[in-house]
Amino acid sequence: MLLNKDRLHARMVELQLDAVVATTPENVTYMSGFWAMPQWIRRGPQAYVVWPSPGKGEPEIVTSTATLDLVADQQIWVERVRRYGAFHVDGHPDDAKDPVSQRLLELQEALNHSDALSALVAALTDAGLTRARIGIDEIGLMPGQIDMLKERLPDASLLPAAGLFRHVRAVKTDEEIARLSKVAQIAERSIAAALAVARKGASELDLARAFHAQTVQDDAFPVLGCIGFGERSALMNVQPSDRKLRQGDVIRFDVGGRCRHYRADIARIATFGEPSEEVLRCHRALLAGVERACELIRPGVRVADVFEAAVETVRREGIGHYRRNHVGHGIGIDGYDAPSLTATSDEIIETGMVLCIETPYYQLGRWGLQVEDMVVVQVDGVERLMATSGDLTVLSP
Amino acid sequence: MLLNKDRLHARMVELQLDAVVATTPENVTYMSGFWAMPQWIRRGPQAYVVWPSPGKGEPEIVTSTATLDLVADQQIWVERVRRYGAFHVDGHPDDAKDPVSQRLLELQEALNHSDALSALVAALTDAGLTRARIGIDEIGLMPGQIDMLKERLPDASLLPAAGLFRHVRAVKTDEEIARLSKVAQIAERSIAAALAVARKGASELDLARAFHAQTVQDDAFPVLGCIGFGERSALMNVQPSDRKLRQGDVIRFDVGGRCRHYRADIARIATFGEPSEEVLRCHRALLAGVERACELIRPGVRVADVFEAAVETVRREGIGHYRRNHVGHGIGIDGYDAPSLTATSDEIIETGMVLCIETPYYQLGRWGLQVEDMVVVQVDGVERLMATSGDLTVLSP
Numbered sequence: 001m002l003l004n005k006d007r008l009h010a011r012m013v014e015l016q017l018d019a020v021v022a023t024t025p026e027n028v029t030y031m032s033g034f035w036a037m038p039q040w041i042r043r044g045p046q047a048y049v050v051w052p053s054p055g056k057g058e059p060e061i062v063t064s065t066a067t068l069d070l071v072a073d074q075q076i077w078v079e080r081v082r083r084y085g086a087f088h089v090d091g092h093p094d095d096a097k098d099p100v101s102q103r104l105l106e107l108q109e110a111l112n113h114s115d116a117l118s119a120l121v122a123a124l125t126d127a128g129l130t131r132a133r134i135g136i137d138e139i140g141l142m143p144g145q146i147d148m149l150k151e152r153l154p155d156a157s158l159l160p161a162a163g164l165f166r167h168v169r170a171v172k173t174d175e176e177i178a179r180l181s182k183v184a185q186i187a188e189r190s191i192a193a194a195l196a197v198a199r200k201g202a203s204e205l206d207l208a209r210a211f212h213a214q215t216v217q218d219d220a221f222p223v224l225g226c227i228g229f230g231e232r233s234a235l236m237n238v239q240p241s242d243r244k245l246r247q248g249d250v251i252r253f254d255v256g257g258r259c260r261h262y263r264a265d266i267a268r269i270a271t272f273g274e275p276s277e278e279v280l281r282c283h284r285a286l287l288a289g290v291e292r293a294c295e296l297i298r299p300g301v302r303v304a305d306v307f308e309a310a311v312e313t314v315r316r317e318g319i320g321h322y323r324r325n326h327v328g329h330g331i332g333i334d335g336y337d338a339p340s341l342t343a344t345s346d347e348i349i350e351t352g353m354v355l356c357i358e359t360p361y362y363q364l365g366r367w368g369l370q371v372e373d374m375v376v377v378q379v380d381g382v383e384r385l386m387a388t389s390g391d392l393t394v395l396s397p
Numbered sequence: 398m399l400l401n402k403d404r405l406h407a408r409m410v411e412l413q414l415d416a417v418v419a420t421t422p423e424n425v426t427y428m429s430g431f432w433a434m435p436q437w438i439r440r441g442p443q444a445y446v447v448w449p450s451p452g453k454g455e456p457e458i459v460t461s462t463a464t465l466d467l468v469a470d471q472q473i474w475v476e477r478v479r480r481y482g483a484f485h486v487d488g489h490p491d492d493a494k495d496p497v498s499q500r501l502l503e504l505q506e507a508l509n510h511s512d513a514l515s516a517l518v519a520a521l522t523d524a525g526l527t528r529a530r531i532g533i534d535e536i537g538l539m540p541g542q543i544d545m546l547k548e549r550l551p552d553a554s555l556l557p558a559a560g561l562f563r564h565v566r567a568v569k570t571d572e573e574i575a576r577l578s579k580v581a582q583i584a585e586r587s588i589a590a591a592l593a594v595a596r597k598g599a600s601e602l603d604l605a606r607a608f609h610a611q612t613v614q615d616d617a618f619p620v621l622g623c624i625g626f627g628e629r630s631a632l633m634n635v636q637p638s639d640r641k642l643r644q645g646d647v648i649r650f651d652v653g654g655r656c657r658h659y660r661a662d663i664a665r666i667a668t669f670g671e672p673s674e675e676v677l678r679c680h681r682a683l684l685a686g687v688e689r690a691c692e693l694i695r696p697g698v699r700v701a702d703v704f705e706a707a708v709e710t711v712r713r714e715g716i717g718h719y720r721r722n723h724v725g726h727g728i729g730i731d732g733y734d735a736p737s738l739t740a741t742s743d744e745i746i747e748t749g750m751v752l753c754i755e756t757p758y759y760q761l762g763r764w765g766l767q768v769e770d771m772v773v774v775q776v777d778g779v780e781r782l783m784a785t786s787g788d789l790t791v792l793s794p
Contacts, residue, residue: 324485
C-alpha cells in the first residue's frame with residue numbers, strides 16, 4: 001500500500017479529526033491507489049477519498065462515472081466507490097465476463113449523484129460525519145467549493161489538511177520506496193542513454209530525445225528534463241535546445257520521470273573532454289557536500305544541521321562563497337515532498353523518508369555543476385537508491 | 398503570438414475590466430509565451446501575467462527568481478518582469494556574454510519581492526490599478542490567496558476571470574493552429590509506430606512504448622495514451638497493460654501528447670484480423686457521425702446543432718440507441734478548451750476554433766470504437782489537421 005496508514009491515524013488523533021478528505025491528484029492516489037487520470041492531466045476534474053478515523057466508518061472514493069473503468073482496472077484498497085455525472089457505456093452481464101468489465105458494470109449500477117460536491121456531501125452524511133471535525137485537503141478543490149461545502153454541512157468543522165497529507169507522505173511505505181528506487185534507476189539509465197549519443201555536434205535536443213526514449217522504454221513518463229551544455233548548463237531550469245556540443249563543455253543533467261506515479265529527481269555532470277582544474281575542484285566540493293549530508297542523515301537528526309553541514313563542506317572543499325536556499329527535499333508521489341532541507345527548518349529526519357540531496361552551483365555564462373542523489377533513511381543511516389555515483393564523467397571527444 | 402489579443406481586448410471592454418491577471422500555467426504561457434516549469438509540473442508554485450487594458454499600462458510577468466532563466470531563454474512578448482524570492486546564481490558581466498546569460502543577469506538585478514502575492518500587489522499598484530476592475534483567473538491561486546489580495550487591494554474590484562480566459566482561448570491564432578497541427582500529426586505518426594509492432598502476442602504496453610517513443614522522437618511529451626485490445630478497448634480511459642494481442646481484437650487508440658505546450662487528442666481504430674460485420678457497421682456509423690459534424694461546422698452554426706446532427710447520423714447509420722454527452726470539444730494549450738459540443742450548449746462556432754470531433758462507443762466486455770479528428774474552423778468550413786482518415790485499419794495477423 002502507498003498510504004502510511006499508521007502515520008495518518010496518529011496524526012488524525014493528534015489533530016482530533018474524525019475524518020480527512022483527499023482532493024489533489026497526488027493525495028487521492030496516495031490514499032486509495034486510484035489514479036484518476038482526468039485530474040492528473042488537467043485542472044478542474046474532481047475526485048476525492050473520504051477517510052474516517054478508525055471505528056468511524058469505511059473509506060470511500062468519490063469520482064466521476066467517466067472514470068469508473070480506472071477504478072475497476074487498478075489495484076485499489078478502498079472498496080467503496082461513489083459516482084457522479086453521466087457517461088454512456090453499453091454493458092450486458094452476458095458480455096462483461098472478465099473481472100474488470102464485471103466490476104465496471106457493478107460500479108455503474110450505483111446511485112448517481114449530480115456533481116462532485118453533492119457526492120462528497122452524501123458520502124460524509126452517510127458516514128455520520130455531519131457534525132464531525134473533518135480535515136480537507138484544500139488545494140485540490142476549485143474556488144468556492146470549500147464555501148459551498150461549509151454551507152451544506154453547517155454543523156461540521158472543516159479544517160485545512162494539505163499540511164497533514166504532506167506530513168503523512170513524508171515517511172514512505174515499502175511499496176513507495178520500491179517505486180522510488182525503480183524510477184531513480186530509470187533516470188540513471190536515461191542519463192546513460194543520453195551520454196551514449198554525446199558526440200561533437202550533437203545537440204541538447206539530441207541528448208533529450210535519447211534520454212526520454214529510454215524513460216518511456218522503461219515504462220516511465222518524462223517530467224523533468226533539464227539538459228544543458230557549456231554556458232547553458234548554468235541555466236537552472238535549462239530546457240534542451242539546438243545548442244551543439246563542443247570540446248570542453250560541461251553537460252548538466254537535472255532530470256527524472258514518473259513511474260507508477262512516483263517521481264525521480266537526480267543530477268549528474270559530464271564533461272566533453274578533460275575538465276578544467278576549476279570545474280574539477282568545484283565538482284569535488286559539491287560532491288563532498290552531498291557525501292557529508294549523507295553521512296550525517298539518520299533518524300533524529302535536525303534537517304537544519306544537515307543543511308549547515310552540507311553548505312559548510314562545500315565551502316571548505318572549494319567554493320568559499322557557496323550559498324543555497326536548500327540542499328534537498330523529500331520526494332514521492334510529488335516531486336517536492338517534506339522535508340525541505342533548509343537552514344531554518346525545524347523538521348527532524350525520520351526512518352523511511354526518501355530524500356533528494358543536492359548541491360547545485362551555477363556560474364552564469366560559464367557552467368553549472370550539480371550532484372543530486374535519491375536516498376532512503378534507514379534506522380542506521382542512509383541507503384542510496386542510485387546505481388551510479390555522483391562522480392564527474394569525462395567523455396572523450 | 399499565442400495570445401488572441403483582439404479577442405482579449407474586446408472581452409475586457411465588454412466586461413468593463415481595466416486589467417486581467419493570468420494565474421494558471423496554461424493562461425500564463427498563453428498570455429506571455431512564458432512557460433514557468435515549476436507550476437506546470439506541480440501544484441503550488443505561482444507565476445502570473447498582469448495585462449492592463451490598452452492605454453492603461455504595460456503587461457508584466459510576475460515569477461520567482463528561480464525561474465528567471467526560463468524568462469531569459471524563451472520567446473516571450475511581455476517585456477516587463479517582476480521577481481520574488483531568493484535563488485543563488487553566481488554571475489559576472491565579464492562571463493555572461495551570450496544573450497541569454499546577459500538577460501538573466503539583468504533580470505536578477507531587479508527589485509526582489511518577498512513572495513508571489515506581494516509582487517502581484519506591487520505590479521497592480523505600480524500600474525495604477527488599486528481602484529480598478531480586475532479580472533483574476535481564480536483557478537491558479539492557492540486557497541486563501543484571493544482573500545489576501547482583496548485585503549491588500551481594498552478599493553479594487555476583483556472578479557473571477559477563468560471564464561474570460563476560456564472564452565478568449567477558444568479562437569486560435571495562426572501560431573496556435575500551427576502548433577496544434579504539428580502535435581496532431583505527431584500523434585498520428587505515433588499511432589503508426591505503435592501499429593508497426595502490433596503482432597500476435599504483442600502487449601498493450603509494447604504498443605504504448607512504441608507510441609511514446611515516437612512522440613518523444615518528435616520532441617513532444619506523452620500525456621494521453623489510452624491503448625486497449627479486445628475487451629479492454631471498451632474501457633474508456635484504458636491504460637496499457639500486459640494484455641496480449643489476439644486474432645480478432647479491436648485496438649483502440651485515444652491518444653495525444655504535448656508539443657511546444659499544445660495538446661493533441663485523437664482516436665483511431667484497428668482490428669487484428671478481419672473485423673466482424675457488427676464492428677464494421679458500428680465503426681462506419683461512428684465515422685459517418687464525425688463526417689456529418691465536419692460537414693456542418695462553419696462559423697455561425699450552433700454547437701448544439703452539430704451535436705444533434707452527429708448523434709442522429711450515428712443512430713441512422715447503424716447504432717440506433719447511440720447516446721453521448723458530447724461529440725467533441727475545443728483543444729489548445731488545455732486538452733479541453735471551449736466550446737464543448739453538447740446538446741445544451743448555447744455556444745456558436747467561430748472561425749479559428751480548433752475542435753476535436755469524436756464519436757466514441759463502448760460495448761463493455763466486447764470492444765470500444767472511436768473516431769476523433771482535430772479540425773480548424775475556416776471561413777467556409779472545417780480544415781482537417783490530420784494526415785490520416787478515421788477509416789478502420791485492418792492488420793493481418
